Amino acid sequence: MTTTVAVLSGKGGVGKTTVCASLGLGLALQGHKTAVIDFDIGLRNLDLATGSHRRILYDFINVLEGEAALGDALIRNRHCDTLYLLAASQTRDKSALTEEGVGRVIQQLGDAGFEYILCDAPPGMEHAAKLACHFADQAIVCVTPDTASVRATDRILGLLQSHRIDNQPDTLHEYLLINRVNQFHLDSGAALTTAAILETLAIDLLIEVPECNRVAAAWSEGKPVLADTESAAAVALRNAVAILSGQPIKPVVGEVKPAGLLGRLRRR
Amino acid sequence: MSAHSDTSVAGDQQPAINSQAGAVEVKGNMVTMMSVLLHSTDLQQIETSLADRVKQAPDFFSNTPVIVDFSRVEITETFNFKALFKLVRNQSLMPVAVRGVIGELSDRLQLAGVPIVETAASERSDTTDRQTSNSRVGRTSSLVVDKPVRSGQQVYARSADLIVLTQSNAGAELVADGNIHVYGALRGKALCGVTGDSDARIFCTTLEADLVSVAGRYKILEEIPAAVRNKPVQIRLSGEQLLIEPL
Numbered sequence: 001m002t003t004t005v006a007v008l009s010g011k012g013g014v015g016k017t018t019v020c021a022s023l024g025l026g027l028a029l030q031g032h033k034t035a036v037i038d039f040d041i042g043l044r045n046l047d048l049a050t051g052s053h054r055r056i057l058y059d060f061i062n063v064l065e066g067e068a069a070l071g072d073a074l075i076r077n078r079h080c081d082t083l084y085l086l087a088a089s090q091t092r093d094k095s096a097l098t099e100e101g102v103g104r105v106i107q108q109l110g111d112a113g114f115e116y117i118l119c120d121a122p123p124g125m126e127h128a129a130k131l132a133c134h135f136a137d138q139a140i141v142c143v144t145p146d147t148a149s150v151r152a153t154d155r156i157l158g159l160l161q162s163h164r165i166d167n168q169p170d171t172l173h174e175y176l177l178i179n180r181v182n183q184f185h186l187d188s189g190a191a192l193t194t195a196a197i198l199e200t201l202a203i204d205l206l207i208e209v210p211e212c213n214r215v216a217a218a219w220s221e222g223k224p225v226l227a228d229t230e231s232a233a234a235v236a237l238r239n240a241v242a243i244l245s246g247q248p249i250k251p252v253v254g255e256v257k258p259a260g261l262l263g264r265l266r267r268r
Numbered sequence: 269m270s271a272h273s274d275t276s277v278a279g280d281q282q283p284a285i286n287s288q289a290g291a292v293e294v295k296g297n298m299v300t301m302m303s304v305l306l307h308s309t310d311l312q313q314i315e316t317s318l319a320d321r322v323k324q325a326p327d328f329f330s331n332t333p334v335i336v337d338f339s340r341v342e343i344t345e346t347f348n349f350k351a352l353f354k355l356v357r358n359q360s361l362m363p364v365a366v367r368g369v370i371g372e373l374s375d376r377l378q379l380a381g382v383p384i385v386e387t388a389a390s391e392r393s394d395t396t397d398r399q400t401s402n403s404r405v406g407r408t409s410s411l412v413v414d415k416p417v418r419s420g421q422q423v424y425a426r427s428a429d430l431i432v433l434t435q436s437n438a439g440a441e442l443v444a445d446g447n448i449h450v451y452g453a454l455r456g457k458a459l460c461g462v463t464g465d466s467d468a469r470i471f472c473t474t475l476e477a478d479l480v481s482v483a484g485r486y487k488i489l490e491e492i493p494a495a496v497r498n499k500p501v502q503i504r505l506s507g508e509q510l511l512i513e514p515l
Contacts, residue, residue: 151419154437158418199453202416202434 002110004117005244006136008160010152012123014144015179018215019237020120021049022226023140026241028083032115035074037086037105039132040122041097044088050077051222052085061089064101070108079223084114094128106135116245124152125159133160138244139174140206145181145191150200157201175206177240182211207240209233300422300441300459303335303367304356305484309343315355322359325488334361335385339368349377410446417442417456430460438478447471459486460503470503471515485510 007020017040024036037060038046047053052075058068063086070086077083086105089096109117121132133139139160143153157174178194185191194208212233218225226237308314322329336356356363365383374384411425413432419439423430430444435452442448442458447469450458454472461468461483470480475497478489482505492512500515 151438154416155419155439157416158421158440161415161418162421200437 002106002114002117003138004106004119004136006119006121006129006132006139007142008121008125008129008133008139008156009123009142009149010125010154010156011144011149014123014142014149015209015215016123016142017045017049017120018219018225019140019142019177019179019209020118021046021224022234022237023241023244024050024083024116024118025077025080025224026226026238027116027118027245028077028080030241030245031082032245033082033084033113034116034118035084035086035109035114036118036120037132038088038120039097039128040120041088041092041094041128042090043122044090046120047075047085047087048222049219049224050083050085051079052077052087053222056087059087059089059092060105061092061096063105064096064098070105070112079227094122097128097131099131099134102131103135125156125163129156130163133163133172136172139172140177141174141203142177142179143197143201144179145185145194145197147192150192150197154201157203174203176201176203177206178208180211181208206243207236209236209240300443300457301335301364302332302361303337303484304361304363305337305339306341309341309347311348311351311355314352315358318356318359318361322361325490326360328488330360332361333364336363336366337368338366341368343369343373345373347373349380349382411444416452419456427463444468454480457481461505466505468504471501473500474498475501475503475512480510480512482510487512 005023007016007023009016020036024034028034036046036050038044039060040046041061044059047056055075058073060073062068063070063073074084074086077085106117119132119136121129123129141153141157143149153176160172160174176198178197181194182191186193194205198205210232212225212231214228214231215225215233218228218231225231226234226241228234304318306314308317334356336352353363365385366377367385369377369384378384409428411423411428411430413423413430414434416434417423417432417436417440419437422441422443423432425444425446425448427445429446430442430448432442432448432450432452436442436450436454436456436458438455440456442450442454442456443462444460445463445465445468446460448458448460448471450470450472452472453474453476454470455476455478457479458470458472458477459479459481460470462481464483466483468482470482475492477492480487480492480503482503485505485508487510496512496514501512502515503510503512505511
């Protein structure tokens with residue numbers, strides 16, 4: 001049984017790749033055979049986030065075009081041997097992504113015994129992002145607590161809905177991940193509260209991830225921040241992994257209190 | 269303001285992935301467009317009153333395409349269409365079509381290459397207005413939307429009421445020939461009675477809209493009194509006046 005998860009955002013720079021790498025590592029550390037696929041063709045990053053950037057021989061497009069076998073293109077993670085990366089091509093065009101090709105790769109990963117496939121989509125809801133969602137069972141939509149990000153997220157949720165009406169039955173479950181929650185900005189009123197975000201977007205909350213200055217260091221080490229035992233963000237991301245791999249996520253719309261983030265994290 | 273539509277499908281209609289479309293695709297589209305409804309044929313009067321209107325919200329009107337609507341006036345053979353279009357353009361509006369012209373005039377305009385859009389019979393006059401709404405008695409048709417209407421989405425309830433069970437968000441457009449009900453926050457734009465039913469109303473639990481309109485009479489954000497914002501309201505026409513009343 002394979003679960004395919006698309007990681008999306010309306011705006012760029014809200015932390016999709018950080019989240020995708022960490023969730024991938026978290027699931028793999030639980031013993032699940034996990035693949036993370038970079039759909040951001042031409043602007044790849046997931047290789048950096050997972051520390052695999054100097055070991056890319058073949059990429060996703062090579063596999064789609066039949067130039068490499070899937071097994072040769074999957075890069076096993078140095079820290080966790082159940083985590084694999086399928087890197088994006090840095091030189092090719094995203095038009096090489098086709099529905100048929102992506103479907104075939106996801107099918108092959110399932111046949112090869114992968115339990116989780118995480119698709120790191122480019123921001124917005126263009127071709128590559130749509131394809132990332134097309135075969136997904138779940139979509140994790142990343143948002144930061146600001147008006148621009150919330151507006152863009154509302155827009156892609158609408159596009160996702162229309163895309164689905166055209167192309168597939170309504171089986172995709174969407175969850176919101178609020179990233180870079182900053183208690184200082186919340187207290188000063190500079191950031192949108194979780195309650196306000198959920199009120200606007202009206203989708204289920206997966207988790208709030210606090211802003212954490214250790215994320216940059218995690219990137220330069222090539223080790224997803226989830227592995228950092230000192231990081232507050234890692235605690236939240238590990239909770240997200242537990243929710244993803246466990247029982248169906250409980251809807252929390254309408255029950256979230258705006259303040260006391262850390263307290264709530266501790267209570268979990 | 270009124271909506272012109274060929275489809276009643278909600279949301280963004282994107283071509284399916286991998287569709288081998290040719291160089292051209294012909295699609296039905298729904299565009300909400302303002303119309304300049306003339307109550308006079310005196311160019312001087314038209315110019316003064318249009319300038320007044322535009323002055324109230326210059327940003328809102330800047331380079332907006334409009335339909336010039338002649339359905340409430342009698343025009344003669346000698347009417348200077350050229351001068352009229354020029355004065356409309358001078359107010360930084362872009363006339364893109366006319367409606368409400370009949371007979372020979374319509375042929376003349378068509379020959380001159382001016383696009384003509386059809387006029388709903390119900391908009392011809394106030395008396396027919398009422399007849400149309402009476403003929404709605406017994407109509408059960410309504411479009412129920414159980415998901416939030418999101419930024420960039422447009423929902424049109426053709427010959428029907430539109431009932432939104434959750435909310436509409438900033439950047440969304442709700443359009444209905446009949447009434448609009450929103451059981452949550454109404455954000456974005458809501459236009460009811462767009463084919464001329466002046467009895468149509470908008471009901472919502474929380475009014476946070478940027479624009480509301482009944483049968484072409486509309487109010488933009490700045491004109492909505494603070495006292496009714498973020499409140500449960502109904503919006504209806506009383507004569508020519510758009511009323512926003514607390515519920």
